[in-house]
Every structure is written in C-alpha cells, then in structure tokens.
Amino acid sequence: MSDLLQNTIKMIQPLDKEAMAKAQARQDMLTKPQGSLGRLEEVSIRLAGIQEKALPRIEQKAIITMAGDHGVVAEKVGNFPQEVTAQMVFNFLAGGAAINAVAGQVGARVIVVDMGVAADLGDKPQLVSRKIAAGTKNMTQGPAMTQEQAVEAIEAGIEVVTDEAAKGLDIVGTGDMGIGNTTSSAAIYAVMTRQAVHDVTGRGTGLTDEQLAHKVSVIQRAIKTNCPDPKNPLDVLTKLGGFEIAGLVGVMLGAAARHIPVVIDGFISGAAALIAIALAPELKNYLFAGHRSAEAGHRLGLEYMGMNPLIDLDMRLGEGTGSALGIFIVETAARILAEMATFGEAGVSDKEEE
C-alpha cells in the first residue's frame, strides 16, 4: 500500500464519545417524549460523534457520482450497451438525470467523476477526470485490473473528496454509473460476505430468468478464474472490481479521515463499503446506509455490515439517488437536535411526579 492510502486509513479514529454524550443529553431534554423521534435521534447522536460537535450541522452537501466501464460486458450480462455509461455521464453534466433532480431537491451539489469510462469524454469543465483506464478487463479471463490500478483508483477517490472538503463539505453521498457494474458488485458481495453467487445477484436493469442464470454463471466463472482472497480486500477489489467502485472506496475512507459523514447509496456503493470497511473497520461508524435497494443481494450486504437503511422505496437506479434521500434524513436529524426547544426553555411540563 502506498503512503496516501495507509495514512488515510490511520486517520480514521473512533467517534467522539464526549460530543455524543452531549448530544444524547440534549435529545433527552427536548420537548418530546424521550426516544419518540426514533432513529432520527440515533442519527443525530452518531453525527455528533463523527463531526466531533455536540450540535452537528449539515449545510454543505455533495454527491460524488463516479463512472467506469467493465470489461465483463463482453459476456453479455446486461440489457444496455456500453456506450450508455458515457451518455449518462453527459446526461449528469447536462442536469437531466435522476440524480440531478434528487440532489436539487436535497440541495446537494453533484460531482461527476470519470474513473474509467471506455470512451474519450473530452475536456468538460464540470467533469472531474481521474480515468485509470478505458474500462476494466474482462474478469472472467483474469483480474479486472492490476493492484497498482486499484490503489491508484482508491487514492483518486481520496483526493476527490479531499478537494471537496477544501471547498466546504459537511456530508457526502456516494453514487455510481457503469454498465456492467451490478455484475462486478455481485461478485464482490459473494466473496466478501461468503454468500452463494445466486443469492447476491440481481436483475440489474431488468433481466429475464434466463439472462439472470447466465449472469450468475459469468460471476461464478470470474471467481473461479481469479481465486480472490476474502481476507485481502485489495485482492478482491483488484480481481473483481471496477474503477468507480475503487474510487468510491477512496471517497469513503477520505471522508471519514476528515470527520465527514458518508451516506452510501445502493448495491454498487455497498460493494465499495464492503471493501472499505474490511480495509478500515473503524470506517463503519462514519457510514449511513441511505436506502435499501431492490437489487437482490443488497439486503444481505447491509445485514452483513450491520447497517439499517434510512429509506426503503424499492429503488434500484444508483447514481446516488438513494444516498441523496438519505442525506435529507440525516440533515433533518441534525436540524431537530439544533432547533428544538428544551422543556425548560418552552415551559412544558416533563413527566408527572410519581
């Protein structure tokens, strides 16, 4: 491992217990029955621990949406042609995609990153170009990338989120775009969670039963060819990953190292989280699961990581749409903690004397 990655992992510290105790004490004095705001209370307290502030604040918000192509599309694992990855990047930049609408609603800026799209996207002022290569290699024939590329992609993710932090960033959501990336992600889930491939493989953009069986067999072949070591997350990422998945690993690590909470999106971001938490177990406390995706396998992945999603609306689009909705919930939790009056301030009677 290189210095940047190693140092970033070392920077990820346990949550600030003192800030959390103060936030909990304040929650218990606010004008409501104790605990009656349920998970919003828990979220506000963990947020205090992450930001190291008794009154955490969410003002500057960003979704980092990373795009990459996958050599495994040669095995015909999906319904959409590979050029859609590049077309959707242009759609993000033009503001016409779902993530633009949802991020607009939430007040988050969208950072679009080319981590490895298999097309020359040209020089676009709004596009962050961190292209590692023009798509990964076909993982059924060997590793999807070299280990050097995997580290380079993670470090690109660290640098992207560090640049955003310099501009002001109180919370970040992850997002992805990449034709073929549910195949790569399902392979990562199978290895990292030790589940059968068919239990973690879903229909992606809408496969038939026959297409799904083919996708499962492709993933099984990729795992057999590569023999990834589940105890070595970098090995798993190298052999089965994608450049956008590796980049998101870096975003998660880099944000946590700077005490910035991360809301993860659905199935693809979950694959990145499985790798990132294995690299830095303390990271888990910095992550919120934005939503539960309808993509089969996401539920198992969240359970494996012990994460309870904030939203569950049968979405399965990616791009960061689920993390953007999750950011809204986290921001609401912070606002309640900051703005509500205490029993004393409001002159409201607490419980009756016994």
Next chain:
Amino acid sequence: MSDLLQNTIKMIQPLDKEAMAKAQARQDMLTKPQGSLGRLEEVSIRLAGIQEKALPRIEQKAIITMAGDHGVVAEKVGNFPQEVTAQMVFNFLAGGAAINAVAGQVGARVIVVDMGVAADLGDKPQLVSRKIAAGTKNMTQGPAMTQEQAVEAIEAGIEVVTDEAAKGLDIVGTGDMGIGNTTSSAAIYAVMTRQAVHDVTGRGTGLTDEQLAHKVSVIQRAIKTNCPDPKNPLDVLTKLGGFEIAGLVGVMLGAAARHIPVVIDGFISGAAALIAIALAPELKNYLFAGHRSAEAGHRLGLEYMGMNPLIDLDMRLGEGTGSALGIFIVETAARILAEMATFGEAGVSDKEEE
C-alpha cells in the same frame, strides 16, 4: 349529516386516469431503466391523478396540526399531565417543537388549530381557534362528544383546509397534539379494524407493562359502555373520538374534494383516516401514508387500509413529523417526473435491439 359534510364527500371523485396515463408514459421515457425508481414512480403517477395534471407540482406545502384534550385522562392512561397539550400548542406557535424543525426542513408552513384544548389559550394571531369544547368527556362513562359536535368538528377541519387552499396549497400533511389521544385512537382502531384492543394499543409516551394493561382495560370499558357501531363511522367518532381527530377527518375530506393530496402522519392521523375513508371510500386514493409509527397498532391500521408507508424510522411523536417527511418524498417524486430528461432529449441509448 349537514350540507357541508355531505357536499364535501360528494366532491371526492375518482382519480384522473388520463393524467395518470400521461405521467406513466413519461416515466417510461425518462433516462433510467423502467421502474428503477420504484415507489417514487408510483407516487408521481398517483399524484398526477390527484392533481389532474400530467406533470404534478408541489410548491405550496402545509402541515395542519390540530390539538384537543381528552376526558379519558381522568382514568390515568398516560404519563404527561393534561396541561401539556396547551403548553405544546404554545411551543408550536413559538417554533420550538419537533414539527417546526421538520416542517422548516421541508419548507412547509405549520397551521396550528385549537380544536378543543381544555384551557383558554387566549387570542394568538398565529393560532386558528376552532374550539368545539374544552376537551371531550370521559369515554368510559358515555360518548366522548355529541354527534352534533362530531359533525361540527369535521366541518371545522373542512373549513380550515379550504381556507389554506385559498392561500395556495399543493399538498397538506396532518398532525396532532393531545394528551390522551393514543387511548382514543386505539379505541377507534379496535372498533374500525375489528382487532382485539390489546393488539392495537401501544405505550404512547412510554408506559410500563402495568400501565399498558390498565390502558387496555380502560379502552375495553369505553367500548363496552358505548357499543359503537363499526358500520357507522360517525357513531364511532362521536363515542370514542377526540375533537382533533374529528378535525383531521375534515382536513382529509376537504383536501381530497379540492384535488389536494394528503400525507397522513402516524397513529392518531391513522384513526382519523379510518373514519374518513369509511365516510368516503374514494378518499383513500388521495392519501399517502407518511410513515409507519412505532406505536403498536399503526402497522395493523395501515394494513387494514392497504397503505404502504413512505418512511419507517421508528418515530412515534405525532405533531405531523411523519407527514412532513412524507411530503418531502412526494415532492421528490414530482420533481423527478418534471425535471428528468427523456432518452430522446438526452441522446441516451434505450435497450439494445434483440
């Protein structure tokens, strides 16, 4: 029934199928795999049917939070003293309650209505005073109110939402405040859904096992004393209801009559919805369940009404906090439908040719 109530019920029409078909057709052309935004797509289409617009819009938002007191508190069914109802009304008006924070986050105005608080709240410019009486009577000894009062309270709710509609209102959320109102509501759930009282009765603001058993016995006594007729929703409301619950029945009916979608809050709003849907079955299509409350019985009530909640965060506060979060989801759904580009507009390839 009086003219206003009868006419309002008659005004609630089936959804606009043409607007819904147009919204569905547009959803299917947007740059995403069909159906990949899950329930957000369904919400946008139903919204089109409610607002009678192919491109529904949510700009003007309000939470109507109705307060009332309950004579049944004489039976010692809760932990907080009755004066908390009035104190919390003042807290709403001062902006210090949870609903103020959540509504602020969502951009909704909060309309606070005194439907029957057992205290003189004085003349407050921001308070809508529609007091029917200073609290209901103790339902263990006879009807909570007269049938005339029940109709008067429903009609007050119709008038309150009609006044708001005149100011501009694209969506409304319901909210409640009333010490003792989980007891009244559980009684309504038991009768309307034909469930055993102990299955629909919860711990409210935080009862012990012993207190919960006492609350169940109080509700059983109230039902035995009054013999409410489950086929006559106005009879159930009269005998077991609260003035704020009756007012919320009116808000739901009045909004639907004006093609305004209603996001209902948790357990108390659910009791109002059970009554309102029984009065006007077509109303159901105009309602979105904002969230699933942690209060026992809410799940059963939602299942009885066939409603799938938008949010599930173990909240059990009321005030409209769950409906405000639900409004955010509905607004997001509308925004996606309006703002996303189609495949043609964005130059993105649809599925590969077979």
